[in-house]
Amino acid sequence: MKRMLVGAGDEDGSTLLLAFFYGMLSLLLVLMVTAATSLYLERKRLYSLADAAALVGAEAFELSSVSLDSGIPTLTLQSPRVRAAVAGFLENDPVGTFDALVLEDAGSQDGKSASVTVSSAWRPPVLSLFVPDGIRLEVTAVARSVLR
Numbered sequence: 001m002k003r004m005l006v007g008a009g010d011e012d013g014s015t016l017l018l019a020f021f022y023g024m025l026s027l028l029l030v031l032m033v034t035a036a037t038s039l040y041l042e043r044k045r046l047y048s049l050a051d052a053a054a055l056v057g058a059e060a061f062e063l064s065s066v067s068l069d070s071g072i073p074t075l076t077l078q079s080p081r082v083r084a085a086v087a088g089f090l091e092n093d094p095v096g097t098f099d100a101l102v103l104e105d106a107g108s109q110d111g112k113s114a115s116v117t118v119s120s121a122w123r124p125p126v127l128s129l130f131v132p133d134g135i136r137l138e139v140t141a142v143a144r145s146v147l148r
Helices: 014-058 079-091
Strands: 066-069 072-075 099-107 113-122 135-144
Touching: 014 079, 014 099, 014 113, 014 135, 079 099, 079 113
Parallel strands: none
Antiparallel strands: 066 072, 099 113, 113 135
């Protein structure tokens, strides 16, 4: 004779409900990781562009601005020349397409190094319903020319 447990029939289908819930949770987690990875990679791309632009700005000097100081060549960077060189570099968009790329600031505060700040908009690849306007990324890079 078979014995039936009281209430055993009440749990039919609960495994299916748990599987559905954990499947949706896993899918949401994968989509969030994809968005976070996309944000990280876009920031790295933007930083690479700012770094290259800062290097261009650090090389934007005239030979007449180089002087010898105790036998060591030194140079003086001028902010307008740095900004013009960086703006010309960014017009060609050498790294690829950025969404709403803006040159926020470019110049030389100390006359020896070039500082460049650029910003770009980022939109998540999949979960754009939650962040429809995207996020504005801004990075700053500094480069210095050294003469030997």
